[in-house]
Amino acid sequence: MVSTDTTGLSWSLIQEARTRIVGRVNRTPVLTSGTLDTQAGARLYFKCENFQKAGAFKARGATNAVFSLSESEARHGVATHSSGNHAAALARAAKLRGIPAHIVMPDNAPQTKRASVTRYGGRIVFCESTLQARESTVARVIADTGAVLVHPYNDLRVMAGQATTGVELMEAIPELDLIVCPVGGGGLLSGIAVAAKTMKPAVRVIGVEPAGADDAARSFKAGQIIPSVNPRTIADGLRSSLGEKPFAEIRRYVDDIVTVSDEAIVQAMRLIWEVMKIIVEPSGAVPYAAIIEERLAVRQRQVALVLTGGNLDLDRLPFSGG
């Protein structure tokens, strides 16, 4: 049974998140592919968070966090530092609630990332592209505005929101043997692990990480957080360092974390595009990359793969030209 320790991610927080986000985010479909099943020798279920609001699972956690705030907490808005999917998700959730969102992002963030925040009415605050600059800038924004910080993953409200992905998966496919999920900061993996193992203790949950950003795999083996140093991977959503709060759950509930090469990530992404005719970003293709590189025992099993998002710059695709 999952602990009821109030300092961790409890089942009641997940249930509250679920009620809170219904109608504000999508219950995403689960797709299957006979072709990919045959290649894997398994029954694969693709949880399509690329069809989620704002194009990624991040809408779940951000929406739960924003709607968890009391009226007085919410009054001055929310803030975060992110140039990725969490930024757009938080801007969207804030817009739904009618409060400001202050998004700190590096001044070299690509135009597509800026556009996805401004589309939802988020206010962008630029800073230099160092972690230190980001953190000091968000601290200043909070001091100036009174906004509430919503961290991309090291936040129980965010983790509880992401956990609803696991609840939906177990409800849709109770016979699941294994859930395979990308890991960056760990918000999604920890949430899914707590949710799925509460609902079905026998299910296995495995994280997959790019080999060039393998701090979660190393931390998992070491039993303590080993921060990411100079991560290099095409999976831009997975370059962040594992958070402490997610790690506490991952240590208890996750069965393993494996790594994959960037070549396999690109190959997996292309295969999903070509066979399934759906757009998945590099980070979302990471679970299938683990199947390509045979890092998982999936034969004859019922396996869920979380396609975490579908946001990428179509002008800069990693396919060879010709």
Added chain:
Amino acid sequence: MVSTDTTGLSWSLIQEARTRIVGRVNRTPVLTSGTLDTQAGARLYFKCENFQKAGAFKARGATNAVFSLSESEARHGVATHSSGNHAAALARAAKLRGIPAHIVMPDNAPQTKRASVTRYGGRIVFCESTLQARESTVARVIADTGAVLVHPYNDLRVMAGQATTGVELMEAIPELDLIVCPVGGGGLLSGIAVAAKTMKPAVRVIGVEPAGADDAARSFKAGQIIPSVNPRTIADGLRSSLGEKPFAEIRRYVDDIVTVSDEAIVQAMRLIWEVMKIIVEPSGAVPYAAIIEERLAVRQRQVALVLTGGNLDLDRLPFSGG
């Protein structure tokens, strides 16, 4: 009411097709997008034939044709000339039935087109890339093998199969005001028009064609077939000339045929990829291009757009690089 003239596409042929192809092709989903609805000022329903078997609606007609054959007719297989989606669809249908498929294609056909035929066990016969060479080669193949010709569109069995797309649409969304469908040879448009108007005479059916391959639009206005000469468009599935059998139905049941620019086709394709996170080929983006260029009165209407296919070479995408 639709005529029961046995020389045309009758409702009973469509019903027979439907029964014949169930379980052999997909009943494809209908997707919606709040973002695209807002842009169009209409309620849009995207019929996802890009998720069809072999990646395009062509699986419907080819499967109906192949399974319409008697045992003695089928014995020596089927033949066609096509380098596109019909080729792969026919190879797949023949494989399902366990008979040979002889596919005549020009020797300059891209590798991806060849691969999609050989994947399904089709036998490729190469010829020069002129219409004359294709027709004489397929005639020789038929003389040599005894195979039955399955034309890509000028064939009632094929048209009846494609018509099932319209049946599914009207069943899924009875309140439809308008169906918008690409037109190349006319097999799909004619089939959908007969099916939809039989089920709901008030529904409007409009074909959309690239301006650089506008023989169907010109033929529709002239009341007689004006063959395509040197068609130029990125929508490779729509370069073929309108067939006589489809045209007979299109004249009677289609309300209008409009044209769109290639620029709008690329823009529509990109928008569908980015917003809906699904892969649609240029030909399949043509209906949305007509909305972008305001060629249709869609405001406040319930409008179905047929996303006809999702097959294209990911190494040669028409997006500007940078």
